[in-house]
Amino acid sequence: MGVKHTIVRLGLETLYFSGAHMLLRPLVGGVGAILMLHHVRPSRRDRFQPNRQLEVAPEFLSRVIRKLRRDDIDLVSLDEMHRRLTEREFGRRFACITFDDGYRDNRQWAYPILKQADVPFCIYMATGFADRLGKLWWLALEQVIARNARVALVMNGRETHFDCADVDAKVAAFEKLYWWLRAQPSEQALLSTMDDLAARYGVDMAAFCGEQCMDWREIGDLARDPLVTIGAHTVNHPMLAKASEGEVRTELKMSRAVIAAALGKAPDHFAYPYGDPTTAGAREFRIAAELGFKTAVTTRPGVLFAEHAGHLTALPRLSLNGGYQDTRYIPVLMSGAATALWNGFKRVDAA
Numbered sequence: 001m002g003v004k005h006t007i008v009r010l011g012l013e014t015l016y017f018s019g020a021h022m023l024l025r026p027l028v029g030g031v032g033a034i035l036m037l038h039h040v041r042p043s044r045r046d047r048f049q050p051n052r053q054l055e056v057a058p059e060f061l062s063r064v065i066r067k068l069r070r071d072d073i074d075l076v077s078l079d080e081m082h083r084r085l086t087e088r089e090f091g092r093r094f095a096c097i098t099f100d101d102g103y104r105d106n107r108q109w110a111y112p113i114l115k116q117a118d119v120p121f122c123i124y125m126a127t128g129f130a131d132r133l134g135k136l137w138w139l140a141l142e143q144v145i146a147r148n149a150r151v152a153l154v155m156n157g158r159e160t161h162f163d164c165a166d167v168d169a170k171v172a173a174f175e176k177l178y179w180w181l182r183a184q185p186s187e188q189a190l191l192s193t194m195d196d197l198a199a200r201y202g203v204d205m206a207a208f209c210g211e212q213c214m215d216w217r218e219i220g221d222l223a224r225d226p227l228v229t230i231g232a233h234t235v236n237h238p239m240l241a242k243a244s245e246g247e248v249r250t251e252l253k254m255s256r257a258v259i260a261a262a263l264g265k266a267p268d269h270f271a272y273p274y275g276d277p278t279t280a281g282a283r284e285f286r287i288a289a290e291l292g293f294k295t296a297v298t299t300r301p302g303v304l305f306a307e308h309a310g311h312l313t314a315l316p317r318l319s320l321n322g323g324y325q326d327t328r329y330i331p332v333l334m335s336g337a338a339t340a341l342w343n344g345f346k347r348v349d350a351a
């Protein structure tokens with residue numbers, strides 16, 4: 001992830017400072033974009049924050065909204081995005097704001113800002129998180145490494161040790177362990193390793209859900225506001241592409257049924273957990289469409305083109321994250337120039 005971040009950041013800065021995005025715009029400019037956020041909360045000072053790419057500060061969200069409005073971009077709901085794509089109404093550029101997972105800080109910090117500015121948004125919730133059954137293993141991993149100077153676990157059948165004595169060592173250990181876990185053949189394999197690690201170092205993995213995620217009452221309050229769309233994000237937040245077809249169908253169907261039962265309205269929109277090509281691909285895009293979701297979003301980077309009307313369950317997003325909290329990047333991202341370079345100028349990536 002470190003290298004990828006550096007490339008993205010260098011790419012963005014090069015594009016911004018060269019003004020190249022304005023030159024590329026006729027070539028790459030899409031009809032709109034879906035913005036992806038996770039946590040919105042005041043920045044912490046800790047030097048070891050390996051999950052910082054999952055958060056932005058409230059002031060940054062405010063600035064992004066003001067910037068998009070100044071640039072005359074419509075801020076619309078996912079239903080309105082779906083309508084514009086399917087009716088081919090591209091007179092004005094648009095953006096949708098989306099949050100993944102259902103964190104409590106969305107309600108505490110983002111909602112007042114969005115409400116005041118009258119901006120519609122979607123929260124894609126994993127129902128297991130609201131039910132307090134979810135395992136936010138990436139936070140448990142952060143805590144294991146933050147609290148210990150040395151971490152040991154069984155990797156590929158061998159006891160392996162990581163030096164975690166200072167911040168640089170902790171960052172390196174997190175990077176290595178995070179991607180090794182993500183490369184596990186199944187969610188069960190990932191979670192059983194994390195269960196062992198959490199138990200070994202006295203970290204209560206179950207507690208993160210209650211601390212960080214909204215419960216049903218909190219989600220229900222938000223869902224009553226017409227600005228808010230509640231989307232599905234599975235029950236257990238698994239790496240879907242590594243599960244069987246039956247498991248994928250169950251995760252999608254159950255999450256929709258549980259939300260419908262709890263909130264009185266079935267969700268029409270879906271977000272694939274993790275959402276990169278290793279966790280969501282052609283099979284998942286087909287299943288989401290077959291189950292009747294109007295749209296489904298990935299975390300593949302990109303803006304929306306007219307052609308996406310034919311790939312409504314394989315939509316790309318632009319990540320707003322902790323590494324790039326600078327509104328100078330927004331026009332570059334919205335122009336599609338950065339992601340066009342990233343995608344080799346391919347407009348639709350639905351394979």
Ligand SMILES: [Zn+2]
Binds near residue numbers: 100274
């Ligand atoms: Zn998620």
